[in-house]
Amino acid sequence: MLYESLSSDKLNDLKKDLESEYNKIKAENLQLNMARGKPAPSQLKICFPLLDAVDSSSDLISEDGTDCSNYGNIDGIIEARRLMAGIMDTEAENVIVMGNSSLNIMFDQVSRGFTHGYLGNKPWSQLDKVKFLCPVPGYDRHFMVTEHFGVEMINVPMTPTGPDMDVVEKLVEQDEAIKGIWCVPKYSNPTGYVYSDETLKRLAALKPKAPDFRIFYDNAYCVHDLYDECRLPDILSLCKESGNPDMVFEFSSTSKISFPGGGIAAVAASEANLKDIKGHLKFQTIGHDKINQLSHARYFKDADGIREHMKKHAEFIRPKFEKVLEILSGELDGLGIGEWTDPKGGYFISFDSTLHCADRIYELCKEAGVTLTNVGATYPYGKDPDNSNLRIAPTFPTVEELDTATRLFALAVKLASVETLLK
Amino acid sequence: MLYESLSSDKLNDLKKDLESEYNKIKAENLQLNMARGKPAPSQLKICFPLLDAVDSSSDLISEDGTDCSNYGNIDGIIEARRLMAGIMDTEAENVIVMGNSSLNIMFDQVSRGFTHGYLGNKPWSQLDKVKFLCPVPGYDRHFMVTEHFGVEMINVPMTPTGPDMDVVEKLVEQDEAIKGIWCVPKYSNPTGYVYSDETLKRLAALKPKAPDFRIFYDNAYCVHDLYDECRLPDILSLCKESGNPDMVFEFSSTSKISFPGGGIAAVAASEANLKDIKGHLKFQTIGHDKINQLSHARYFKDADGIREHMKKHAEFIRPKFEKVLEILSGELDGLGIGEWTDPKGGYFISFDSTLHCADRIYELCKEAGVTLTNVGATYPYGKDPDNSNLRIAPTFPTVEELDTATRLFALAVKLASVETLLK
Numbered sequence: 001m002l003y004e005s006l007s008s009d010k011l012n013d014l015k016k017d018l019e020s021e022y023n024k025i026k027a028e029n030l031q032l033n034m035a036r037g038k039p040a041p042s043q044l045k046i047c048f049p050l051l052d053a054v055d056s057s058s059d060l061i062s063e064d065g066t067d068c069s070n071y072g073n074i075d076g077i078i079e080a081r082r083l084m085a086g087i088m089d090t091e092a093e094n095v096i097v098m099g100n101s102s103l104n105i106m107f108d109q110v111s112r113g114f115t116h117g118y119l120g121n122k123p124w125s126q127l128d129k130v131k132f133l134c135p136v137p138g139y140d141r142h143f144m145v146t147e148h149f150g151v152e153m154i155n156v157p158m159t160p161t162g163p164d165m166d167v168v169e170k171l172v173e174q175d176e177a178i179k180g181i182w183c184v185p186k187y188s189n190p191t192g193y194v195y196s197d198e199t200l201k202r203l204a205a206l207k208p209k210a211p212d213f214r215i216f217y218d219n220a221y222c223v224h225d226l227y228d229e230c231r232l233p234d235i236l237s238l239c240k241e242s243g244n245p246d247m248v249f250e251f252s253s254t255s256k257i258s259f260p261g262g263g264i265a266a267v268a269a270s271e272a273n274l275k276d277i278k279g280h281l282k283f284q285t286i287g288h289d290k291i292n293q294l295s296h297a298r299y300f301k302d303a304d305g306i307r308e309h310m311k312k313h314a315e316f317i318r319p320k321f322e323k324v325l326e327i328l329s330g331e332l333d334g335l336g337i338g339e340w341t342d343p344k345g346g347y348f349i350s351f352d353s354t355l356h357c358a359d360r361i362y363e364l365c366k367e368a369g370v371t372l373t374n375v376g377a378t379y380p381y382g383k384d385p386d387n388s389n390l391r392i393a394p395t396f397p398t399v400e401e402l403d404t405a406t407r408l409f410a411l412a413v414k415l416a417s418v419e420t421l422l423k
Numbered sequence: 424m425l426y427e428s429l430s431s432d433k434l435n436d437l438k439k440d441l442e443s444e445y446n447k448i449k450a451e452n453l454q455l456n457m458a459r460g461k462p463a464p465s466q467l468k469i470c471f472p473l474l475d476a477v478d479s480s481s482d483l484i485s486e487d488g489t490d491c492s493n494y495g496n497i498d499g500i501i502e503a504r505r506l507m508a509g510i511m512d513t514e515a516e517n518v519i520v521m522g523n524s525s526l527n528i529m530f531d532q533v534s535r536g537f538t539h540g541y542l543g544n545k546p547w548s549q550l551d552k553v554k555f556l557c558p559v560p561g562y563d564r565h566f567m568v569t570e571h572f573g574v575e576m577i578n579v580p581m582t583p584t585g586p587d588m589d590v591v592e593k594l595v596e597q598d599e600a601i602k603g604i605w606c607v608p609k610y611s612n613p614t615g616y617v618y619s620d621e622t623l624k625r626l627a628a629l630k631p632k633a634p635d636f637r638i639f640y641d642n643a644y645c646v647h648d649l650y651d652e653c654r655l656p657d658i659l660s661l662c663k664e665s666g667n668p669d670m671v672f673e674f675s676s677t678s679k680i681s682f683p684g685g686g687i688a689a690v691a692a693s694e695a696n697l698k699d700i701k702g703h704l705k706f707q708t709i710g711h712d713k714i715n716q717l718s719h720a721r722y723f724k725d726a727d728g729i730r731e732h733m734k735k736h737a738e739f740i741r742p743k744f745e746k747v748l749e750i751l752s753g754e755l756d757g758l759g760i761g762e763w764t765d766p767k768g769g770y771f772i773s774f775d776s777t778l779h780c781a782d783r784i785y786e787l788c789k790e791a792g793v794t795l796t797n798v799g800a801t802y803p804y805g806k807d808p809d810n811s812n813l814r815i816a817p818t819f820p821t822v823e824e825l826d827t828a829t830r831l832f833a834l835a836v837k838l839a840s841v842e843t844l845l846k
Contacts, residue, residue: 038494047492048479051714055478056471069470071461071683099522100712107707115537115548115572125538125548141709148706149538260494262714283571284530286564289523289712291474291685 002336003355003417011418018415022368025408030369032405037189037347037393038260043316046309047258053299054291062297068290074281076266077290079297084266086303087223088252089234095268096277099288102253102265106216107145109249109267112280113179113212114149119246119276121212124149124179133171133181135163137350137378137389139189142182142218146380153380154178158191162199172208180214186232187221190378190391191350192343197233204238206247215239215248221346222252223303223310226318230344236268245270254296256313256347257306264289264296317347320394324349324406331410337417340392349392350378356387357416364412370405425759426778426840434841441838445791448831453792455828460612460770460816461683466739469732470681476722477714485720491713497704499689500713502720507689509726510646511675512657517691519700522711525676525688529639530568532672532690535703536602536635537572542669542699544635547572547602556594556604558586560773560801560812562612565605565641569803576803577601581614585622595631603637609655610644613801613814614773615766620656627661629670638662638671644769645675646726646733649741653767659691668693677719679736679770680729687712687719740770743817747772747829754833760840763815772815773801779810780839787835793828 006014054060060068062077075081076097085092098105113130117123124130132146135158146153154171157164163183172178183203185195195203203215217235239248246269254263267277300306325342328351332338340351353361362375373391376382392409394402429437477483483491485500498504499520508515521528536553540546547553555569558581569576577594580587586606595601606626608618618626626638640658662671669692677686690700723729748765751774755761763774776784785798796814799805815832817825 036494041490041493044492051477051479051481054474056474058474067464069467069682069685070464071459071678101708101710104708111534111538115534123548125546141706144706148703255494259492259714261710262492262712280571283564283567285524285527287524287684289685289715291682292712292715 001334003421004336006421008422011422015415015418015422018411018418022364022411022415025411026368030404030408032369032397032401033371034392034394034397034402034405034409035371035373036396038396039256039313040316040396040398043313043395044259046312050258050295050299053295060291060294062290062294066290068294071286073287073290074278074285076288077293077297080264080293081266083297083300083302083306084252084264085268087306088219088250088266088268089231090236090250090268094236094270094274095266096274097264097266097288097293099265100261100263100292102218102220102251102255103141103145105265105267106142106218106251109216110145110149116280118212118214119272127177129177131175131178133163133168133178134380135181135183135188136380137190137391138182139184139218140373140377142216143380146182155380155385158188158193160193162193162195165199165202169202169206172206172210172213174209176209178208179210179212180216182216182218184218184220185235186219186230187224187343187346189220189346190348191341192346192348193341194230195232200233200235200238204235204244204247205242206244208247213247217248217250219250219252220256223307224256224313224347225310225345226314226321227344229307236270240270246272249273257310258296262292264293317395319399320397320402321349323399323402324392324394327403327406327410331407332413335414338413347393347395349394351390351392352388353390353413353417354388355417355420357420358384358387358390360416360419361390361409361412364416365409368408368412370408372409424757426844427759429844431845434845438838438841438845441834441841445787445834445838448834449791453827453831455792455820455824456794457815457817457820457825457828457832458794458796459819461819462679462736463739463819463821466736466818467682469735473681473718473722476718483714483717485713485717489713491717494709496710496713497701497708499711500716500720503687503716504689506720506723506725506729507675507687508691510729511642511673511689511691512654513659513673513691517659517693517697518689519697520687520689520711520716522688523684523686523715525641525643525674525678526564526568528688528690529565529641529674532639533568533572539703541635541637542695550600552600554598554601556586556591556601557803558604558606558611559803560613560814561605562607562641563796563800565639566803569605578803578808581611581616583616585616585618588622588625592625592629595629595633595636597632599632601631602633602635603639605639605641607641607643608658609642609653610647610766610769612643612769613771614764615769615771616764617653618655623656623658623661627658627667627670628665629667631670636670640671640673642673642675643679646730647679647736647770648733648768649737649744650767652730659693663693669695672696680733681719685715687716740818742822743820743825744772746822746825747815747817750826750829750833754830755836758837758840761836770816770818772817774813774815775811776813776836776840777811778840778843780843781807781810781813783839783842784813784832784835787839788832791831791835793831795832
């Protein structure tokens with residue numbers, strides 16, 4: 001029963017039924033939110049024992065003798081570096097652990113590109129034009145950083161195996177103004193797609209025209225599996241093997257491992273890049289919060305400790321993803337009005353309106369009390385050229401709330417699609 | 424017995440005696456450090472109870488309902504803003520609480536000056552020249568930030584009542600390239616001088632040629648009294664009263680209240696400036712570490728709680744300052760070879776070699792195992808044009824170590840001065 005194959009009369013009848021159903025739900029004055037990519041409060045309770053990892057009876061001396069209660073140490077303490085290296089599948093020597101936010105590290109890296117340049121290259125502020133490649137749909141906060149610095153962002157199609165590498169290769173080889181690409185390699189935001197080994201190899205083997213081109217490799221969901229563990233090859237090693245050791249900055253944090261905004265964040269990069277970063281960092285701060293680094297290292301012990309902990313998070317999140325996917329399938333399969341991803345981890349599900357009426361779906365949901373991420377948020381400048389993509393964040397509401405919200409969402413997809421076909 | 428009035432013969436005899444004494448101490452292979460402006464480990468123990476302020480049994484909900492265990496809140500939680508406002512003698516509404524480092528906030532403000540500009544003014548990266556006024560001697564890390572961004576730094580003489588305001592007024596009124604002045608108003612680093620009310624009023628009433636001129640007001644030692652409490656008038660109010668509401672950024676942190684590098688830091692500014700700052704901050708981070716903010720707010724309760732706590736710190740630090748000052752007086756009074764400050768708070772004592780042989784004093788100390796802050800560190804570009812200033816940091820060593828180190832220091836001052844007079 002493809003909607004497109006229905007006659008106008010049938011569509012009008014359908015519209016009446018859908019409107020009647022919609023108005024009934026609207027009258028319930030729902031207040032539900034599927035916009036926020038953050039854990040639910042009940043889920044976060046599993047992290048609370050971390051708050052006891054360091055207390056007034058603790059010694060605050062790190063393994064290498066650093067007194068975490070006092071100034072010093074720009075790299076982060078060794079046990080925290082090893083911990084973060086463990087989840088990024090690299091070595092501690094390639095990692096600096098900083099503050100509470102990987103987004104802040106990324107922002108600062110872009111900012112340094114503009115104010116000082118990388119490894120002796122000209123500061124971007126002195127160039128006429130700076131461009132970044134943006135696989136779409138992607139993470140709104142990445143795009144907001146580059147927009148804030150006046151970067152021209154170029155959409156690159158995202159595929160189930162990662163960015164369309166034919167497009168990426170062609171663009172970076174031709175255009176020296178292209179200085180970076182935003183990547184979320186595992187459970188990409190919002191699709192949940194995982195870059196294939198082939199994609200990663202091609203990324204690492206890029207031959208960019210710009211010597212200061214960098215892959216901004218945001219490994220935000222490196223241990224955020226909902227089912228079997230999935231491990232990506234280490235991008236730093238791949239870049240090194242391809243003769244591009246300095247071409248990647250890898251970022252990660254414990255924001256969705258321990259406390260969002262109360263965790264620790266890290267950057268991994270080549271020796272030359274780390275030296276460059278520290279060359280700036282030493283002017284910016286005397287050091288990051290080593291007590292929180294120590295708490296995390298002592299609580300989780302190692303990356304295996306984190307991986308075990310992540311299984312507990314998965315117990316909370318998995319039923320939520322499954323609920324949303326079950327309802328979407330039950331309500332929309334075979335209608336030809338929507339496509340959606342089936343992520344095995346991460347925090348989002350990506351939905352595409354086949355009839356390009358995402359804005360109307362968003363509006364209908366909003367009017368009935370269900371908040372979605374703004375239409376266009378998954379695209380640079382907040383503009384989805386196809387008016388098709390919607391990001392669903394299933395983690396914050398309860399399963400019961402998700403049930404209601406997703407049914408309303410599916411209804412909104414149907415109604416908006418019928419309206420579109422009748423236009 | 425002024426050294427300058429001694430004959431060559433007397434000076435030569437004195438030199439021999441001093442050298443003999445110096446060599447004896449040198450043979451002891453001391454390893455002492457008066458370079459580091461940080462608390463001693465024993466002193467920091469008084470802060471350890473803060474580590475119990477939040478534990479796994481705590482609710483992490485702030486007064487305004489913010490869940491500190493999850494994302495959100497770019498301003499800092501209200502109780503932390505009130506706490507920091509309390510020690511800065513301003514209102515919570517004028518304050519944003521951020522991460523662990525006020526230096527980082529200052530760095531970011533300078534960086535934003537370059538990348539985006541303040542309140543709609545042209546980004547400094549588009550100007551031929553950007554200048555900052557630097558009261559000297561001053562804080563090396565301030566000067567390092569502006570040097571890092573290629574700012575031309577202009578030395579302004581520091582007096583016991585603050586920067587020489589005649590010089591400051593004349594310069595800022597004439598030169599639009601002057602975009603800022605670094606200030607540590609209370610217990611200034613390294614002199615320990617406190618700006619007078621008159622100085623603060625004149626600062627607040629400046630009529631800078633540059634509309635985007637800012638006072639970088641680093642209130643690092645706002646509650647760091649060793650004797651009677653000293654309270655400065657609120658600079659934000661003074662600026663407002665003078666018709667310059669947007670002319671000041673005030674910074675502070677708990678780095679020498681709770682844990683250096685493990686505390687919380689804040690900026691206070693006008694409504695327009697805070698809006699401007701948040702306009703950037705929202706791209707930079709999802710929020711700072713609210714759990715640490717909550718720990719601090721719950722442990723200290725309010726600014727009075729902090730002021731009580733600071734009395735405990737003073738108990739540790741006061742005898743150290745007194746020891747250094749006692750030895751300097753006993754050894755050097757009346758010789759005409761050195762002058763030093765007598766701070767009533769803060770972390771440093773400033774020493775000036777009357778005969779301009781600071782580098783030799785530093786060298787003699789170093790060779791005998793006593794490390795001082797690098798000569799020149801208290802001046803922009805690390806260059807003290809008079810070769811006279813040395814910064815003494817008495818807080819980290821024990822009183823016994825300070826006794827030995829300061830005696831060696833005084834001896835080095837004598838020997839270097841005699842050498843200079845004999846040249």
